[in-house]
Amino acid sequence: MNKKQKKMLLRIIISAVLMVILHFVKAEGWLKLALYMIPYLIIGYDVLLKAFKGIRNGQPFDECLLMTIATIGAIVLGITGSGDYVEAVAVMLFYQVGEWFQSYAVGKSRKNISELMDIRPDYANIQNEDGTLEKVDPYDVEIGDIIVIQPGEKVPLDGTVEEGTTSVNTSALTGESVPRTLRPGDRILSGFINMTGVIKVRTEKEFDESTASKILDLVENASSRKSRSENFISRFARIYTPAVVIAAVLLATLPLLYELLIAKTSPDLGKWAYRALNFLVVSCPCALVISIPLSFFAGLGGASKSGILIKGSNYLEQLAGTETVVFDKTGTLTKGVFEVTAVHPDIIDGEELLHMAAHVERYSLHPIAVSLKKAYPNEHDDCEVSYAEEITGQGMKAIVNGKEIYVGNSGLMDSIGVEWHPCHHQGTIIHVSMDGVYAGHIVISDVIKENAGEALESLKKSGVRKTVMLTGDNRNVAEAVSRELKIDEFHSDLLPEDKVMRMEEILEGKEKGIVAFVGDGINDAPVLSRADIGIAMGAMGSDAAIEAADVVLMDDDPRKISKAIRISKKCLRIVYENIWFAIGVKILCLILGALGLANMWMAIFADVGVMVIAVLNAIRALFVRDL
Ligand code: ADP
C-alpha cells in the first residue's frame, strides 16, 4: 500500500465510524445536518473538489460530477423533507471504497508484473588490473570490456563468455524454467541470472543496446498502444456521462410536468428527484472504465511472463483473430545451423572450394555464412578479401586474392550468366563461381526445430485455418520441410521482394482472417512489417526483427506462436465478459432505479460489486496454462 492508499483507508475508517456514532446521537434540524457534514466532507472533499475543477475547466462530465450531484441532491432532499443524511454519506463512502479497491488492485497487479520484469541490472563488476573487482554503473561499461559475473547476479550487458562455466536462469527473458549451461564462447544476454559459477564476459553491446534495456523499453511503451476496445471505452465514456446527466434531468422533470400539466394532480417533488439521483449513482461507469485496460495489461503481463513480448494491446486484439500464419523457413522453422553434407568441386579440389567459399562469407551474418565459416575453421588465414557484397536473398560476392568469386544459389548463378550443374543431393545447394567460371557446389542441410511439428499442430488447435511457408531456398528443400511439418502451402526460390509480394497476395485473398508472419528478420524484415501482425523469432538474433515486429518470441520456440494466440484469445474473452457483465448489471439497476425499485444504497453496492468482480476477472488474464 502506498501513502495515498493508506491515507484514503484512514479516511474511510474515520467516516464509517463517525457514521455509526451519529446513528446513536439524537440531534435534529440544522445540528443534525452539521454533524453529518463532518463524515461527508472527510470522505468526499476530494470528489467535490474534482467535480468543481471539472466544471471550471469546461470538462464537467465525469464520475466525480455524478457523485457530487447525487450526494448534494440527497442532502437537499434531507433538508427539505426526510431529514435523513445517512444516504449521502454512505454513497460517498461506498464510492471511495470502490476507488480505493481499484487503485490497490491495479497497483498490486502492476507491481507484480513489473516485478516479473525486474531484469534491469543495477551494476556491473569490472576487473581492475590488480585483480580487484570494482562495481560500476552498467552505463559506463564499454564494448569489449571484461566484466565478472558472480553467482546470484543479474547479467548486466550482452556479451560472450570468455572464462568459466556456469548455468544461467533465462526465465525472465524466455519464460523457460530449465537453466541453460554456458561455456566459454557462448553468448550471454543481459537479463539472464547467473546461478552457479563465476564467469568472465567480454561485452558486445552497450547497456542501452543490451537485451534487458531493449525489452524494458518495449514493455514500458506497450500500454501506450491502445486497442480498439480501450478506445471504444474512452469514446463511450465521453458520450455516456452527459447522456446520463440529461436522462436524470428528464427523469426529475418530465413526470412532474406530466402530473402538473396533463394529469393536473399535485406532484410528489421528492419522489422523482430521488429517482433521478438514484439513476445518476447507478450510471457511474467505473467498473467498465477500469477493468478493460487492466485486463489488457494483465494479458500483456501474462504473455511476457511466458517469454512473449507483445508491443501493445492492439496486437493482442489482432492475435486473437489470427487465421493465417505465414512462416519463413531458415531460422524460423529450421534451426538455421547448416551442416556441410557434400562437396562437389569442379575445377579446383574440395578443400579449396570450401576455403574460397568461407572467405567470401567473411563479412556475412547469414546463417549459411556462419555455417560455411565453421566448416572451414582456418578462415582467418592470410588470404586477402578486398571487397565483399551481400546479394540479399541470393548469396555473396567478394574479391579474394584478386579473384572475383560468387557464392550463392542457382538464381545468383543465372543472374551472372554462369552455367551451373544441378545436384541430385537433398539439401541447400551453394554454387561457387570464380572469375566467371563454375567452380562447383557445396551441399548443406539444416535441421527442422524439434518443436516445429508440435507448434504447427497446436496452431491448428488454436483456430488457425491456414499455414504457409515462404523461403528463398530451393523447391526440394521447401517441399521436404513443408511435407514433414504438414504446412498447407509453400513458395520457394523467393527473393526478399518476392516474399513481400506473396504476402500482399495473401493479404488480398479472401477468408484469410488476420494474417501473421513469423520470421527471424534475416531477409524478411519488410514482410514482418507488411503483415497484419509480425512475429519475430529469435530475439537472440537480429535487431532488425525486434524493431520491425509487433510480437517478439524471446526464445526461438515456435510453439510460443500458438501460446501467444491463446493468451490473447483468453484476454479478449475476459474483456468482453467484463464489458457485458458491467453493462448488463448497469442497465438492470438503471431500470430498477427509474421504476423506484432500487435505492441509492443498492445502486452503489452493485457498482462496487461489479467493479470488484471485473477486476478479479481481469487478473485471470495473467495466467495461461501450457497446452
Ligand atoms: P529463407 O527464406 O529460407 O530464410 P534467405 O532468403 O535468407 O532464406 O536466403 C535464400 C537463399 O539465398 C538461401 O537458401 C541461399 O541459397 C542463398 N543465400 C542467401 N544468403 C547467402 C549467403 N550469405 N551465402 C550463400 N548463399 C546465400
Ligand code: MG
Ligand atoms: Mg530467413
